[in-house]
Amino acid sequence: MQAGIFKVFLVVITGIVNHPLLFPKNNATLPATDEHLLQKMKEHEENIKSQQLQLELLMNSEESQEEEPKTDIEAWDFWSALSMAIFLLIEIWRQDFQGGNTQDHGKEEDELQCLGNAWQGVSLPNKTMLAIFYDQYIRGAIYDTTKTREFVEGFADDLLEALRSVCNRDTDMEVEDSVCVGSTYENWRVNKPLVCDLIVPFAPPEPYHFKCQPWVTEQSIYPGYGTIRVYGPDDEAAGCVCGKTKLGEDMLCLLHSQDFHVKKNDGDMDLLCSKNSNFLSTDRVMKWFQTSVTKAWSKISHKYEFDLTFSHLNSPGALRVKFKSGKVISFNITPVVQYEDSDLYFISHFPNSTELYTEASNIHWILSFAVYERRFLKEIAKYLPANSCHLSCLQIMTFLYSKQCHLTGPSGLTTYHLKTVLLHLLLSRPSSDWNIVMLEERLRDMFVSLEKSLLEKKLNHFMVGNTKLPHFVNLPEIFHYTEPLNLFRTFVLNRDLYQKTLAMFYEMLKNASVLINEYSMQIPAANGNKSSH
Known part of the structure; x- marks a missing residue:
């Protein structure tokens, strides 16, 4: 038996x-991704x-024996x-895996090849038409940028000062001065209404402090994110022993005042942390900031002859100023946490982005390199021709993108992706190639580069893991030498979103000439009303 x-x-x-399906030797249909x-x-x-x-040796041995213990x-x-x-289950899984996956893989390849052919025969507007469009439409759309920025910066300073005055200096967050970032301050925003972006660093009161942990240090499963841990007087990382021992009547801590023990309030900090944790919550911080801004405005509203409201409920830092004349100015003011002694900030969300950041929990903050990106654009302009076309390319591409979004709806592509493509091109092409007379060539380069990135589902973050960054950027080394961060990672995980984005891109490409020609023809008749577009 x-x-x-x-x-x-x-x-x-x-x-x-x-079996040839389980252990294929010369099976050419096996996808390359299955090599491992x-x-x-x-x-x-x-x-x-x-x-x-x-087993064969045991069988031979068994035949020479008359009986064996029952337990064996x-x-x-x-x-x-x-x-x-076990092996039968492996066989069934193998057949299902190869049969279904190979079919899906081949179908996707055919679809990509079909979409890729859409570039053939598509021509961008010529140099003359591009020049007319830029001079008459783009320049006309940004003529009042300077005045708007000056107003927003002045009002934000006043609002933050009022916010500090209504906060308890012993228990509330310490709010610092605002920092201007984004397309408006990088001089390439063309979308209306004009929106200014400001970030406001904040820190906890003593004896608390934050410890920021980006994904590159904590091996997080959420690349591009980080966590912010709150340390209090009872934590070893606080760095002072006065909260852990009883000092004599004649002894004072050189870091803290006499009423140090009266100041600490665990309850206030707990309200900003995620439930049952000591990690800062994005949702609770934004709720705190919205409440603080409301109190600050109620204190200074009598000084101004306009109304201030929140633009979006899901973005508490999005503010809207409406004058009696009907004019409206919008701006975003978002609380952030500074990473160590750098210009890198942890931010809860990007107000102007249509991309949904739903893959991480509310204790994961997005890392913003906005200050470094603005610095790069400012410094690199010193090496480019005086009449460089690099921002013109980004403005035209952003215009086409926004118009296409109005036609087909949002997709996985954002203006930040367009900006990233430009930043990479600025390092890969000689400075002389960015003369204004080469606007058509450089615009085509941007389209070709974006198409290549979409087809490969790979667009590396410009700052993270980029060893070609110039020294003047002064990025922390931990991000300079880490692995590159793929901004198109979502497309690898979400096939439906990827196909929708790719289709939107080719539709935008086909509509480029029509849109630019149409808006160029409308301008002469609308010079007296620049805000109509």
């Missing part, structure tokens, strides 16, 4: 091991062959049954 079980077991193992899996399978094959040899028979019967079940 035992010998029969062993023979059947060996036949099943041999059949599975030599195939190697593992081959290793299993060698192990099974070794076990097969051992039961053990081998259990092992044979379990092994057959």
Whole structure:
């Protein structure tokens, strides 16, 4: 009986091991991405062959013996049954995996090839038409940028000063001066209404402090994000022993005042942390900031002859000023946490982005390199021709993108992706190639580069892991030498979003000439009303 079980077991193992679907040797249909899996399978094959040899030796030994302990028979019967079940499951999984996945992979390849052909025969507007469009439409759309920025910066300073005055200096957050970032301050925003972006660093009161942990230091499963841990007087990381011991009446801490123990308030900090944790919550911080801004405005509203409201409920820092004349000015003021002694900030969300950041929990903050990006554009302009076309390319591409979004709706593509493409091109092409007379060529380069990135589902972050960054950027080394961060990672995980984005891109490409020609023809008749577009 035992010998029969062993023979059947060996036949099943041999059949599975030599099955062409499970261990293919010259199977060209196996996707290249399965090389690692195939190697593992081959290793299993060698192990099974070794076990097969051992079983054959045991069978030969068994024939020379008249009887064997019952416990050994039961053990081998259990092992044979379990092994057959495992390998049969592997065989079924292998057939399903190869049959379904190969079909989907081939279908996607055909779709990409079909979409890729959309570039053929598509022509961008010529130099003359591009020049007319830029001079008459783009320049006309940004003529009042300077005045708007001056108003927003002045009002934001007044609002933040009022916010500090209504906060308890002993228990509330310490709010610093605002920092101007984004397309408006980088001089390439063309979308209306004009929106200014400001970030406001904040820090906890003593004896608390924040410890920021980006994904590159904590090996987070959320690349591009980080966490902010809150340390209090009872934590070892606080760095002062006065909160852990009783000082004499004549002894004072050189860091803290006499009423140090009266100041600390665990309840206030707990309200800003995620439930049952000591990590700062994006949702609770934004709620705190909205409440603080409301109190600050109620204190200074009598000084101004306009109304201040929140533009979006899901973005508490999005503010809207409406004058009695009907004119409206919008701006975003968002609380952030500074990473160590750098210009890198942890931000809860990007107000102007249509991309949804839903993959991380509310304790994960997005890392913003906005200050470094603005610095790069400012410094690199010193090496470019006086009439460089680099921002013109980005403005035209942003215009086409926004118009296409109005037609087909938002997709996985954002203006930040367009900006990233330009930043990479600025490092890859000689400075002389960015003369204004080469606007058409550089605009085409941007489209070609974006198409290549979309087809490969790979667009590396300009700052993270970019060893070609100029020294003047002064990025912290931990981000300079880490692995590149793929901004198109979402497309690898979400096929539907990827196909929608790719289709939107080619539609934008086909509509480029029509849109630019149409808006160029409308301008002369609308010079007296520049805000109509």
